[in-house]
Amino acid sequence: MNRRISNNIATSVFILCAVVMIATLVYLLGYILTNGFAEIDWSFLSSNSSSFQEGGGIKNQLWNSFYILMMTMLFSVPLGVLGGIYLAEYSKPGKITNVIRTSVEVLSSLPSIVVGMFGLLVFVQYMGLGYSIIAGALALTVFNLPVIVRVTEDSIRSIPLKQKNASLALGITHWHTVKTVLVPAAFPGILTGVILSAGRVFGEAAALLFTAGLSTPNLNFTNWNPFESTSPLNPFRSAETLSVHIWKVNSQGIMPDVLEIANGSAAVLIIFVLIFNLSARIIGGVIFAKISGKK
């Protein structure tokens, strides 16, 4: 009955693994959320951060995170979708395709701090953008591009070939088929991937330290002229995001409530990341049901 015993031992070990893992992760999430939730109130969300006094908020950081996220998506989604279309539809097996595949692989495995260093060198210094929202968004574009390329390619490849044949056989060009048949059919997959990647971009900090910077000018939320230096919309000003804020208060903060601010910010960050994740799943499912026309 050796067999039975070793089987039982093994099963218990696997169960233990799972329990340990789940317990760890649940503990972590719970820790942040319970400690952080207590700190979140309206004044925390709506007031400026302070550099040495108690009671600073995260209004600007939150705004910056969303602004950079939006701009990153503005750059990376069109580029990434077109790159994915290239790989799924236009690439022929051969050297160039291999080079592009390798490129996507390289981009996706670059550590984000390295992406940040590249951003510092090229966007901040050579292009003269300085520590700015736009430099941060460009760096995050490098970081996000391979993700979008991959989801797009996968989503397009998963469309049955008969859909493409149907359109081509009607005398419709390849490009028009891509635009009107393949991309719409791949849309749920692409959208899900884009929202998921938004969560990743939203939480990214290392790539922003040297590109978007560690500080934010005093923003004037009544001034929406993007060319003025205190305007929240000015893309050329430096911008500390929420994730960067968490890092910064912990490593450089001298205010007495560092821990409270960090916990509160982390809870807000996690809540948004969870919202992105869950909505990606829900929206993906809903659109999929709608498009496939099964009512």
Place this chain on the structure above:
Amino acid sequence: MQASDLGKEKKEANSVSPLMDIKNLSVFYGDKEAVKNVSMPIEGNKVTAFIGPSGCGKSTLLRTINRMNDQIDSAHYKGEIMYDGVNLLDKKIDVVSLRKEIGMVFQEPNPFPKPIITNLTHALKFYRTKKSEIQGIVETALKQAALWDEVKNRLNSSAQSLSGGQQQRLCIARALALKPQVLLLDEPTSALDPISSAKVEDLIIELKQHYTIAIVTHNMEQAARISDYTTFMYNGELIEYGETSQLFTNPKEQRTEEYLTGKFS
């Protein structure tokens, strides 16, 4: 060659050359020769059926005519398909215009997962058909495909809510909306139940008044019922081409007879 002989007879009889003339066509997938040196005419306003065992190259031949085979990287061909004074296999041929003029319907119904009406207008919009004309074209095409009565009240519901037979007729209507010269049908009824099949068959007989039709089928009775000419292919080769009545009742080749009597399949 029987095929060109037959073409000549035809020409003398009607003093019209065939609409399409396939000459010494060979199609390869890499090194594999899937269609071997086939020559035959396709007569205008007639139904030409292609029969033969699975894998003998029927679909390949059909897909070569409207160059859908260009989609497959390994596919290449030799020979000519003359049509309206041009060789369809020529590099200079604009395959997009070609496919508009020579429509194709596939074995498995493949409507777009969009509203019924959009299935028909998809190509019309691409070709910038006037808005005022679209409604009429859609109605005519659906009527020709004997689908109008069944869908006229739900043009905006999803094409996937249709039955398999309705979907296949929608695919035919979608091709007809472009007013093609030729329709290539690759086993259009094999995925359908007998009643839907019968409807599609009636439709094909109806359509040959205005269109030239080439149809691949595994169903011998179907070929006999609806076609004017039949081609029997075996292992990539054209074994026999002739008028359907003659080929079925009095085949010239022994292998044709063996196939028709079910000695092999």
Place this chain on the structure above:
Amino acid sequence: MSNSNYSSTSSSTHRLIKNKNGSVKRNELRGKVVVYSCAVLIIIATIAITLFLTIKGLQSFIVNGVNVGEFLTGLTWSPSGEGDVAYGAFPFIFGSFSVTFLAALFAAPLGIGSAIFMTEIAKTWGQKVLQPVIEILVGIPSVVYGLIGLTVIVPLIREHSSGIGFSLLAGMIVVGVMILPTVTSISADALKSIPQDIKDASYGLGATRWQTIYKVILPAAMPSLATAVVLGMARAFGEALAVQMVIGNSKALPESITDQAATLTSIITLSMGHTTYGSLHNNLLWSLGLILLVMSYVFIIIIRFISSRRKV
């Protein structure tokens, strides 16, 4: 057959012959141009990153005459010191590798074990509930892991050791926990892709679940599981902020696992902002960055090598 009856249409203007200016042709061309330019842009971006970072990373050797051997093996790091300048990056290289390997040592068994639990033991529950939860955890930002490390793990180590808590061990635990969901999720995908019939064949022969896992499933999934672990290690090697927050960032080689240490990424994070562009110290940081870049290529090569042996 003669085509004389078609002679009215001269073949150069035939409607089926390609026409360079046709709207169809232009539509197709426009699409191709757009798509190909994006593809080219992706290649250019990759080459630019590699090239810029390589050139910049070599500056310290070329311009400042730093000795490569000394840089890679030296033990003292004081690049902007008043007196003797020393640029031994070995402690950081050592720190990066030890964090990576220790994290993998922690995350690989736990992750693969959990993946087996999810795919072989509690199938429905594992795949309907656990897998989505774990995929969500993959997306938790690394600063959050760093923060938890700082507030939970560092004090814990402080209590139970002679050190101050900030340590190699803390870095390893934080990074290990951070890559755990990644390793689990990829491993679970790999295990799921093993065809059911080879499992059934084994059970059919009367094998127990453990025998099936050990003799059939693990060998078949091995390359994919190895890929999962290497991907996790690549992530661990490149992780910056979470490690920097807990590892202590001491410039000397740690003597024990509860000693403070530093990694390539943590030193870059810490010093990049405080050095003058073009100075020796600054150039040396770019050389550390070059090591990270080279390592991410190395990880790609390892993964390709493993995938080339994949059977499933």
